[in-house]
Amino acid sequence: MEREEERDVAPAARGGAMGGGGGLAGGSDPRPCAGGPAAAEDAVAEEERRLAAVTAQLRAALARAEGLAGRVGASWAEASADLMASRGELAPEEAVHGSLELDRMGRQAALAEQSAERIARLLESPYFARVDFAADDAPDGPPLVASVGRFAFSWEGRPVISDWRSPVAGLFYDYEPGPAAYEAPAGRREGVLVRKRQVKVEEGRVAWAVDTASSVRDEVLARALAQGGGTRMHDIVASIQREQNAVIRDERPGTLVIQGVAGSGKTSVALHRVAYLLYRQKDRLSSRSVAIVSPSRVFADYISGVLPELGEEPVAQWSLHGLAELALGGVARVERPRSWADEADPARAARAAAKGTQAFADGLVAWLAAVTAPDAAEPLLVPRDFDLGSATVPAAWLAERFASLGAIPVAERLGILAGDALAQASAASFGRAAAALPTRREVRARLLRMLRARDARALYRRFLADTGRSALLHEPARGTVEWEDAFPLLLCRLALEGPPRAPELAAVRHLVVDEMQDLTPVQHAALARLLPCDKTLLGDVSQVVDGRAPVAPEAVAAAYPGARTVRLTRSYRSTFEIAQLAARVRPDAGLEPAPRHGEPPRLIRCGDTRGAVDAVGRAVGAWRAAGGRTLGVVCKSDLLAARYAAVLAAEHPVTLVTDETDAFPAGIAVCPVRLAKGLEFDDVVILDADARLYATEADRGLLYVAVTRAMHRLTVLYRDEPSPFLA
Numbered sequence: 093m094e095r096e097e098e099r100d101v102a103p104a105a106r107g108g109a110m111g112g113g114g115g116l117a118g119g120s121d122p123r124p125c126a127g128g129p130a131a132a133e134d135a136v137a138e139e140e141r142r143l144a145a146v147t148a149q150l151r152a153a154l155a156r157a158e159g160l161a162g163r164v165g166a167s168w169a170e171a172s173a174d175l176m177a178s179r180g181e182l183a184p185e186e187a188v189h190g191s192l193e194l195d196r197m198g199r200q201a202a203l204a205e206q207s208a209e210r211i212a213r214l215l216e217s218p219y220f221a222r223v224d225f226a227a228d229d230a231p232d233g234p235p236l237v238a239s240v241g242r243f244a245f246s247w248e249g250r251p252v253i254s255d256w257r258s259p260v261a262g263l264f265y266d267y268e269p270g271p272a273a274y275e276a277p278a279g280r281r282e283g284v285l286v287r288k289r290q291v292k293v294e295e296g297r298v299a300w301a302v303d304t305a306s307s308v309r310d311e312v313l314a315r316a317l318a319q320g321g322g323t324r325m326h327d328i329v330a331s332i333q334r335e336q337n338a339v340i341r342d343e344r345p346g347t348l349v350i351q352g353v354a355g356s357g358k359t360s361v362a363l364h365r366v367a368y369l370l371y372r373q374k375d376r377l378s379s380r381s382v383a384i385v386s387p388s389r390v391f392a393d394y395i396s397g398v399l400p401e402l403g404e405e406p407v408a409q410w411s412l413h414g415l416a417e418l419a420l421g422g423v424a425r426v427e428r429p430r431s432w433a434d435e436a437d438p439a440r441a442a443r444a445a446a447k448g449t450q451a452f453a454d455g456l457v458a459w460l461a462a463v464t465a466p467d468a469a470e471p472l473l474v475p476r477d478f479d480l481g482s483a484t485v486p487a488a489w490l491a492e493r494f495a496s497l498g499a500i501p502v503a504e505r506l507g508i509l510a511g512d513a514l515a516q517a518s519a520a521s522f523g524r525a526a527a528a529l530p531t532r533r534e535v536r537a538r539l540l541r542m543l544r545a546r547d548a549r550a551l552y553r554r555f556l557a558d559t560g561r562s563a564l565l566h567e568p569a570r571g572t573v574e575w576e577d578a579f580p581l582l583l584c585r586l587a588l589e590g591p592p593r594a595p596e597l598a599a600v601r602h603l604v605v606d607e608m609q610d611l612t613p614v615q616h617a618a619l620a621r622l623l624p625c626d627k628t629l630l631g632d633v634s635q636v637v638d639g640r641a642p643v644a645p646e647a648v649a650a651a652y653p654g655a656r657t658v659r660l661t662r663s664y665r666s667t668f669e670i671a672q673l674a675a676r677v678r679p680d681a682g683l684e685p686a687p688r689h690g691e692p693p694r695l696i697r698c699g700d701t702r703g704a705v706d707a708v709g710r711a712v713g714a715w716r717a718a719g720g721r722t723l724g725v726v727c728k729s730d731l732l733a734a735r736y737a738a739v740l741a742a743e744h745p746v747t748l749v750t751d752e753t754d755a756f757p758a759g760i761a762v763c764p765v766r767l768a769k770g771l772e773f774d775d776v777v778i779l780d781a782d783a784r785l786y787a788t789e790a791d792r793g794l795l796y797v798a799v800t801r802a803m804h805r806l807t808v809l810y811r812d813e814p815s816p817f818l819a
């Protein structure tokens with residue numbers, strides 16, 4: 093048994109709550125196979141026998157865990173009632189001791205319940221794979237046999253199931269039968285993978301078991317992909333592909349940028365990576381120190397089940413807007429982002445476009461560096477002599493000291509300056525003058541008045557004025573900034589004040605940013621400085637939905653010091669036929685379809701709204717007949733989605749997806765493209781795919797997103813003339 097894997101005992105076992113028997117051990121090591129490889133034995137029959145044994149152990153462990161949870165819960169209730177009853181009679185130290193004891197029992201009960209819950213989930217499907225590994229360092233012994241499952245489980249001190257994240261499970265994801273190796277805690281173990289078996293357990297029975305070669309591997313993947321979509325994203329532990337596994341198990345610190353074509357599993361991979369890092373870096377990371385920036389509330393709900401499915405606590409999810417408001421607390425409120433496809437105000441659109449460029453971001457970063465640099469031509473501080481007690485603090489000294497503090501945020505520099513000035517003044521003052529010396533805070537306030545720009549907003553205005561961009565500033569309401577000004581303002585705040593003190597932000601040690609292509613260069617620059625922690629950024633530069641031109645992932649990575657970039661090109665979501673259409677819409681995306689076939693997409697001319705509604709009705713009929721669970725009716729803009737939802741509601745039960753939608757609806761969802769992004773539906777109907785609506789390069793990106801939302805069937809409707817991108 094490997095030491096490292098012992099570390100990962102289930103919470104209940106770790107706390108001693110499981111008692112001496114079985115429990116969830118967070119990573120079991122392979123155990124010797126009693127009979128050695130039974131090549132001739134029928135895989136299913138063999139697995140049935142193994143499953144029966146494992147199930148019996150799991151049942152016994154469950155009974156113990158539930159019994160323990162019940163006993164600890166009952167003791168807790170009794171102790172709590174005693175404490176309440178004797179309140180007022182206890183000495184303070186007895187009361188403190190009593191409540192500490194209660195807390196301890198409460199934690200123990202929670203761990204026992206969590207353990208029971210995991211065992212119950214393992215009972216549904218204990219493991220999905222088995223690897224038999226003959227290690228070079230044990231040539232005469234039997235091969236090690238490890239069953240790989242969602243969680244680890246041990247019985248009577250012996251590992252039974254290995255967690256999918258354990259080192260030995262890497263054999264399953266990374267190798268075909270033949271020479272193989274894994275990183276055991278004691279060092280690298282070389283050897284031969286003598287068997288790799290995939291097992292599907294359904295309702296307590298072995299549905300199938302196959303000894304795999306890569307062709308079978310594809311078949312297993314195909315089975316997973318052929319299933320209908322639901323309203324929640326699911327884990328993919330049983331069919332993680334090798335290129336995905338490399339990303340998931342990449343533990344190097346810093347920033348990892350994942351550029352992946354539509355449906356390549358980026359979101360799945362990022363969530364599995366979080367689960368992997370939480371498992372591997374327990375001392376450093378917890379669910380409270382990981383946060384995800386996701387594009388919409390409906391998307392946040394869609395992905396929210398994956399980490400709990402993998403046995404981890406949910407992590408904080410912020411929208412970019414929520415993050416901006418948090419980081420700008422006390423400086424400004426932030427207007428909500430607006431839909432580019434619905435923007436009717438050309439001046440507003442022009443302002444947004446100007447602030448979305450690399451040049452704008454570079455200009456602001458360079459300007460801030462220049463005005464806050466020690467050798468700034470026009471330093472931010474315009475010092476004056478001022479009296480402090482019996483002393484005069486000379487302007488020249490202030491200027492020199494301010495400059496010498498270099499890269500420290502300006503507000504912090506002023507604090508240091510105030511302290512130094514006071515120290516000098518108190519040394520030189522005596523009597524009444526010494527007694528009347530102001531506080532450091534008051535001195536700092538006087539210094540603050542010597543700044544050219546006293547707050548982030550003033551600094552931002554100065555930047556715009558200095559660079560001839562003042563016309564770009566428009567305040568929608570007092571104290572509120574336009575969405576596109578939020579992150580430039582944040583950069584100014586960071587330069588002036590340093591990182592904001594919000595505890596939610598300070599806790600983050602790993603940040604995941606989904607749909608990274610939605611962020612403008614200035615947003616990336618601000619994010620890199622706001623949260624200088626490890627990051628996983630993922631997205632697809634071909635799926636920009638706000639009118640900007642696609643940028644290379646390397647350009648995104650450039651905003652994060654030392655970031656590395658990885659590309660995923662194989663697409664898993666859509667059938668081959670749908671993926672082929674997507675590749676025609678966006679040939680530059682480099683999408684490689686997975687070999688899963690289905691009906692060819694239908695391109696239908698429908699003339700007018702009545703024709704469109706009828707065609708949607710036929711698509712709904714086909715979707716129902718196929719037993720689909722989700723159907724997306726995708727429109728170019730929010731306004732169109734709202735209009736069509738109203739019309740379609742007369743004939744079908746539909747849900748309109750808006751910014752306020754916080755749960756992915758089952759059934760028929762009418763969605764603007766920008767909110768469909770990141771989601772997937774069994775079937776998709778795209779409305780108004782006409783040449784007049786999808787004409788520009790920016791529209792091409794929208795159409796690509798719409799097409800790639802479909803898993804099984806796609807219907808594309810147009811009124812008069814189809815978009816040239818569909819040719």
Ligand SMILES: Nc1ncnc2c1ncn2[C@@H]1O[C@H](COP(=O)(O)OP(=O)(O)OP(=O)(O)O)[C@@H](O)[C@H]1O
Nearest residue numbers: 328331332333354355356357358359360664665770
């Ligand atoms: N290895 C895999 N095994 C089974 N299903 C997979 C695998 N990889 C991806 N999928 C499935 O493919 C679909 C797309 O995955 P996901 O949403 O993570 O991709 P994405 O790259 O984030 O997509 P997009 O950018 O288009 O929103 C999901 O249904 C996911 O479960």
